[in-house]
Amino acid sequence: MDNLYEAIFKGNAPAAKVSVQEALNASRTPQEIIDSSMIPAMEAIGAEFEAGRVFVPNLLLSARAMKVSLDILKPLMVAEQSASLGTVVIGTVKGDLHDIGKNLVASMLEGRGFKVINLGNDVSKERFVEEAAANDADLVCLSALLTTTMGYMKDVVDAVHGAGLRAKVMIGGAPVTAEFAEQIGADGYSSNANDAVALAKQLLS
Amino acid sequence: MTGKERIRTVLDHKEADRVAMDFGSTPVSGMHCRIVEALRRHYGLDDHPVYVHEAGQMLGYIEDDLAEALGIDTIGCFSPNNAIGVPNRDWKEYRMPWGQVVMLPARMADSFTEKNGGLYTYPEGDNTLPPSGYMPEGGYFFDSIERQNGEIDDDNLNVEDNLQEFGEVDDATLEYWKTTVDRAAESGRAVVAGFGGMALGDVARIISMAIREPRGIRSVAEWYMSTVCRPDYIKEMFDRISALAVRNLEKIHDVVGEKVDVVYVCGADFGTQTSQFLSVDTFRELYLPYYKRMNDWIHGNTTWKTFKHSCGAVYPLMDSFIDAGFDIINPVQIAAAVMDPQKLKDEFGSRITFWGGGINTQKTLPFGTPAEIREEVFRLCDIFSKDGGFVFNSIHNIQANVPVENVVALMEAIKEVRS
Numbered sequence: 001m002d003n004l005y006e007a008i009f010k011g012n013a014p015a016a017k018v019s020v021q022e023a024l025n026a027s028r029t030p031q032e033i034i035d036s037s038m039i040p041a042m043e044a045i046g047a048e049f050e051a052g053r054v055f056v057p058n059l060l061l062s063a064r065a066m067k068v069s070l071d072i073l074k075p076l077m078v079a080e081q082s083a084s085l086g087t088v089v090i091g092t093v094k095g096d097l098h099d100i101g102k103n104l105v106a107s108m109l110e111g112r113g114f115k116v117i118n119l120g121n122d123v124s125k126e127r128f129v130e131e132a133a134a135n136d137a138d139l140v141c142l143s144a145l146l147t148t149t150m151g152y153m154k155d156v157v158d159a160v161h162g163a164g165l166r167a168k169v170m171i172g173g174a175p176v177t178a179e180f181a182e183q184i185g186a187d188g189y190s191s192n193a194n195d196a197v198a199l200a201k202q203l204l205s
Numbered sequence: 206m207t208g209k210e211r212i213r214t215v216l217d218h219k220e221a222d223r224v225a226m227d228f229g230s231t232p233v234s235g236m237h238c239r240i241v242e243a244l245r246r247h248y249g250l251d252d253h254p255v256y257v258h259e260a261g262q263m264l265g266y267i268e269d270d271l272a273e274a275l276g277i278d279t280i281g282c283f284s285p286n287n288a289i290g291v292p293n294r295d296w297k298e299y300r301m302p303w304g305q306v307v308m309l310p311a312r313m314a315d316s317f318t319e320k321n322g323g324l325y326t327y328p329e330g331d332n333t334l335p336p337s338g339y340m341p342e343g344g345y346f347f348d349s350i351e352r353q354n355g356e357i358d359d360d361n362l363n364v365e366d367n368l369q370e371f372g373e374v375d376d377a378t379l380e381y382w383k384t385t386v387d388r389a390a391e392s393g394r395a396v397v398a399g400f401g402g403m404a405l406g407d408v409a410r411i412i413s414m415a416i417r418e419p420r421g422i423r424s425v426a427e428w429y430m431s432t433v434c435r436p437d438y439i440k441e442m443f444d445r446i447s448a449l450a451v452r453n454l455e456k457i458h459d460v461v462g463e464k465v466d467v468v469y470v471c472g473a474d475f476g477t478q479t480s481q482f483l484s485v486d487t488f489r490e491l492y493l494p495y496y497k498r499m500n501d502w503i504h505g506n507t508t509w510k511t512f513k514h515s516c517g518a519v520y521p522l523m524d525s526f527i528d529a530g531f532d533i534i535n536p537v538q539i540a541a542a543v544m545d546p547q548k549l550k551d552e553f554g555s556r557i558t559f560w561g562g563g564i565n566t567q568k569t570l571p572f573g574t575p576a577e578i579r580e581e582v583f584r585l586c587d588i589f590s591k592d593g594g595f596v597f598n599s600i601h602n603i604q605a606n607v608p609v610e611n612v613v614a615l616m617e618a619i620k621e622v623r624s
């Protein structure tokens with residue numbers, strides 16, 4: 001188990017920064033560092049979460065350590081060299097400003113190897129379609145916390161599918177259920193940030 | 206029985222003459238102003254703009270006539286200032302984006318600014334400062350705008366910064382509580398008081414819309430992470446808050462005495478839809494001793510009962526809430542994971558009062574049929590009301606988009622249960 005794995009697993013961002021630099025100094029390539037230390041660390045913390053041994057704050061800390069590490073590595077990677085599991089456009093739907101959960105999903109996806117375009121919150125269906133098209137997205141992820149805004153998810157699903165995009169749509173958020181996802185024609189639903197990664201992989205397989 | 210007697214009876218875990226009921230006595234058991242207006246019209250009450258006493262969530266004040274029409278057993282005593290720190294007075298009519306005319310404190314209504322179809326609000330209504338709240342286009346309430354001042358510098362974190370909104374209660378506020386509680390007690394309903402100053406790590410307070418220039422840890426994610434990576438800072442903060450709260454409670458108790466029945470202690474959420482924000486061990490180490498200090502003082506010196514709000518799947522924490530000295534848990538989010546009503550009642554029902562849990566507000570109330578609502582109210586009252594220890598309420602505030610016929614179905618169902 002290397003220092004970088006340990007730092008990301010424990011969510012220690014300053015230690016992760018130092019360890020990334022050490023790994024680079026040891027002539028490991030950015031992609032090797034990501035694949036052999038960073039993604040395994042995110043998978044491990046995700047498994048701990050799944051097992052109920054760690055909680056959302058731990059995921060937030062690990063995701064942050066992952067992010068500071070990626071921020072160092074990304075500029076060193078040319079586009080064609082970086083392996084991505086797929087491109088994800090993610091946002092909280094119009095009228096809804098809640099984005100802690102959505103940001104965590106974004107971080108977990110990014111931490112496990114997806115390219116993520118995070119549109120923030122209060123995002124209109126037009127903007128989802130525009131960004132999905134512009135980025136040739138594989139996946140559009142929608143979040144809503146409120147019973148007053150979850151209905152808008154259907155508008156977005158219809159817009160994405162209606163625009164003839166190839167992207168699949170997955171949804172999540174406190175009041176959202178698998179049954180609701182099916183009702184509105186979404187391609188998938190996930191109840192938490194760790195499951196969201198598994199679902200994304202499954203939808204794109 | 207009067208409302209007060211009924212609430213006191215069920216809080217003593219005895220069955221009252223009928224199921225006890227709250228609507229509107231706390232910021233987590235009320236109704237959006239749109240719903241209050243709809244109910245006033247439905248029950249043929251005087252048609253005037255609803256007073257929005259909790260302007261963050263846009264909760265409507267339930268006046269005596271509506272309380273009587275619905276049979277509410279409680280009356281709330283709220284902080285003199287609203288969510289943005291503006292005193293709840295000098296009311297003014299204001300037309301909200303959805304078309305409803307409501308009453309808001311003029312200092313708030315006059316300071317709104319509009320942008321991109323949304324509405325910005327400001328700390329203490331001072332729009333020379335950066336905005337602290339935003340109601341997006343199509344929204345029905347204000348959410349806090351996080352105002353974390355730069356990156357957290359762990360070497361220079363000062364707990365004073367996270368205590369800036371906590372202070373000694375002053376004479377004017379004591380006078381306010383005396384007058385407000387005296388007036389509420391005359392209603393014959395149970396007096397539920399939100400004195401404030403007791404919240405431990407409630408993220409709604411951490412990112413409060415009322416603070417002019419927030420310092421310290423002021424982002425929701427940063428706060429949650431701090432429960433793992435800055436435990437000593439949090440313990441020091443809670444130690445200071447709870448010690449100050451006890452000093453303030455002594456002074457408040459001196460002026461209001463036993464006219465208060467229930468005191469709203471803290472709204473920090475420990476549950477998510479499917480899990481918790483921390484382990485039981487972390488709760489017992491970080492939170493429990495400080496909750497216990499406040500609850501123990503209250504129980505040792507008053508006849509007040511203590512109210513804890515926490516959304517989410519908090520089943521694993523229930524024993525710890527009880528050990529911390531809470532008499533009441535709200536909102537009893539039965540739609541969250543492992544929150545089976547019968548299991549909760551069987552395991553904890555003799556030791557804590559369930560205040561809420563009367564209807565699933567994430568599904569049945571907004572999206573169900575009146576018949577489904579009636580069935581659920583009957584089923585849940587049947588489970589929770591046995592041997593007392595239950596105050597009927599929806600799970601959290603009734604939101605703006607609930608169809609009027611569903612709210613009426615809810616109110617008529619509970620009337621039927623109680624008749």
